Amino acid sequence: MEGYAFYSQNRFTIHRNGDLDQPGFLDGLAVLVSNNLTVNFPGGAAYTVDVGLFSLIGSQDEVRWTGTNGSNSFGNASLSTAYNKDYIPSISFGLHIGSVEPEIEGSLILGGYDSSRCITEPIVSDTTSFNLLDISLNVSRGASAFLKTTAKEVNGLLKVNGASSSGVKILPEPGLPYMYLPRDTCDAIAAHLPVSYNADFNIYLWDTDSPAYSDIVSSPHALAFSFENDGTTETINVPFALLNLTLDSPLTAGPTPYFPCSPWTATSDVPYTLGRAFLQAAFLSHNANTNKHFLAQAPGPDLLAKNVKRIGSTDTTLAGAVNAPDWDSTWERTLKALSSNSTSAPDPNSGSGQDSSSGISGGAIAGIVIGVVIVIAVAAGAYWFLARRRRQANPPAYDNTPSWAQKPPVNTMEMPTAAQVQGPYDPSPAKGYYGHNQAQPAHEAREMPATQPIPELESDSRSRAVELSTER
Template identity: 40%
Template sequence: MATAILCAIRVTTAQQNLAVNWSSNTYGPDGPWNAITINVGGNQNSTDIESEQVSIDLLVGSYYASYIPSSSACRAYGPQCGNGGVWDPDTIPIKQPPPNIWDAPSFINITGTVYPGAVTIGTAGKQQTVYDVDLASIDTFSVKYPNEVTAAPELGFFALNSGMDKEIRALSDAKGSEDPWIVAGSLYNQFIIPSYSYGLQIGSAALNYSGSLVLGGYDKGRIIGPYTSCAGYMTTLLDITMDVETGPSPFSFGNASKLLTNVLGQPSSLSVKPDPMPPGLHLPAQTCSNLAQKLPVYYDSTTNYYLWNTSDPSYEQIINSPAYLGFQFTPAPGDEANVTIKVPFKLLNLTLTSPVVTRPVQYFPCIPFDRTPADQWRLGRAFLQAAFLGYNTHTNTMWLAQAPGPGVANEGLGLEPQDIANSATTLEVYSDKTLFADSWAGHWTATKATEASNSTSSAPADPTSTTTTNEHQPGISGGAIGGAVVGVVAGIAIIAAIIFCLVRKKSKQSTLQQSSDEGLEDTEIGPERGFRKQQSTSEGYTFLEMPTDHEVEELPNHAESKELPTSMRVYELESPLNTRR
């Protein structure tokens, strides 16, 4: 009876969401990025689990198992490998290893051996230890960056999703089974959280804006409605835009739309996957080119990244302004309005460090992705700095929404953890449209009208670009355009006159010659001219006489005769009609 009572108390009191602790350290080399902190090691029979565990920092976003670097895996690489901590398990591995992790957009290749281990997770005020969690000790570990540099990442990855096989099992197996799970599944299986779900917003390490990860729930202070939702992990991206939230635009073109294009350079919607594992915006190359043309950004063939032109005066104006890159998605079922998630350019001013480059350089995280049919376009960590991502395994529902800025206390709109029910397909959110601007108010500076940027992109212009703007692009003045038009019209008129004279002259010559050859006499060329044509001579010349009805008059007496000056050359006038000899 006592056991039953204790079990009942455990079930009814422990079914609450669990927030995860975030590390005070940040990581690169293409961020900086926030990471979570968990403790791993030991097993259910440990007498002192705390002493057997090690603290590990992990990026969020792997599948099937949480992958943790081992000291043996990092031995082959430099000192950066394992910066987030290493774990060498002392338990017997699970017979069935997880599939290798090959993330095509970020070229991450991971193999590991899965061990059932204990994980202590939570915040300082509320921590939980769960057992028999799928933890993969990494055997081989590498990432190949766009410039072909291959290195080991600084830290491993925390699993949010376990793959459909594990998710199906999570919904069909009875709770309390001893089979290993990923952390969220274990917490749900052991009656600690109310649903096999999570809510994620990774914040901004550069702005000291910590992330938010809640298992079995979400933080209402990290989401601004409306949201889009769909079944599964994919959603439809309709367009990418550029605009400004408040004040004058820092762009000479005001705002722009139709920046999203497919691999053929045509405006098109794309099926995309919001995914915290890859770092950038992994989209068609033409889309990245469209964005670069609007910004002080250029494609660097050495690093194969789009780099910010930090010497351009508009660079500082843009990244410190309320300007943003807008990602437009289809609405949630039952809603009519599309959902736009705004990513301020301050969040898209990321830094490449060693081992990718020898010295830090600012880059724009649109990374051209040569996608295969088996993969998906991805919106990675750069996008999720400004977006909320949630998922409920039981209903197979994904939510995607605008996240607030850092706010006054670098906690968004404040800490408001909420449960996600096992059957939930909707979320309770704030819908005040002013919250986004308010949460960013202390972190950007509105552009002054006199400072509006006249910059053009540092990237080569792409003739296939299909982008549109609401104002004319900067160019020649109206007066210059008018002068050019007048000049063109005058030129056309002169050319037309010349062609007309030549054609008419040729026509006359043809008519005169034809009459001469036929020996015709006194044939009128034109009564309005009063000339008559005489028969051709044996030399082939044609002579013209004044008509006989014209009087011959002498010059009046006051007309003074003058000779040409001796310094002037005398030219004979050519005959108006050329005839053949």
């Protein structure tokens, strides 16, 4: 990434219980405003950053930076500021990113979570990463259209250095777009799909001329991720309908569907990462007060009734939806089972993961148009993307600063300070994203709307969970 940006402080308004007559104010929040930041891809493609990133940092109260004149400035972080003002009961959130197409409304609750978005037993971790045991292909209803197999389930696709793996540490990261997995894993998955690897973007492009393409993305075919959870195994299924994403002009000459598996080599500092593509189908939560991280299956378009719950400052568990449906039942009206005579014959020449330019070149690619919002909320380098634009490729950079920990005191308002942001950019994970600390005690939960009032839970406490809703 290279170009210019400047930091400033802003006031955010929270309306208590969704009541516009009960405003609360978060003052001095750090905001980084783009003033011509450009992201470059390996193959020569580039785009100008114009999409905002809302920070959910829980690791500290303040963001510090040095201005061009050498002065030291700082601003507040949103979650800890809301917590310190008794607007939320804990430095926590519950997130389901959702999807634009198929339409699944996103959910973000500050200081709580919507239990209807958590339809399996939550996987709990004391660290920012989770233990991924395996990746599989499955077909929950009807016939299979996967290539090179007649089976409805293909296991053992988690591979590292040419061999099956018994497990890897992996980080869920809404601030990045793709699924950053071992090259051997991406290729093993791609072997059963009508896709080809494209080095210009380090992702796989769908072969839309293959009959298997439309069959796979329109029926209950899924990529299944199996995680270790206190001695048991929990699985999160991501339908391929959510993994049929699109590059568009001016990154490409026209709409170009892609499968968002991006080959990545992990190190002790830079883990494998599951970005927004995965989190369309997963529920993610974090309580910075107790350093607990939660991951679970999220529903499809057939959502349950909203049920917002608070996360207390001492909570170490979350309760999922009551009488939760199977993930597949929340997709029944959207994904139709294939009949046996509608499936595609296995194609020995497709899905090999071989390199393909697919007509894309650096000379034909300039940038990407992905919205009109230009404000980037920053918290110690931890960026969380909440503009749910699943059809765009927007891989922001991030550094090795954890996302949630520490609690230094802060309360200041500064004038905007210009700062230059310049350096190489690789649209891929960097270092760890979460942080750890013992935060300060207890406030009550409430909900915050972004575009309209939303009724809240009854509570006998000062505050309630705060929901941030978004408009497409």
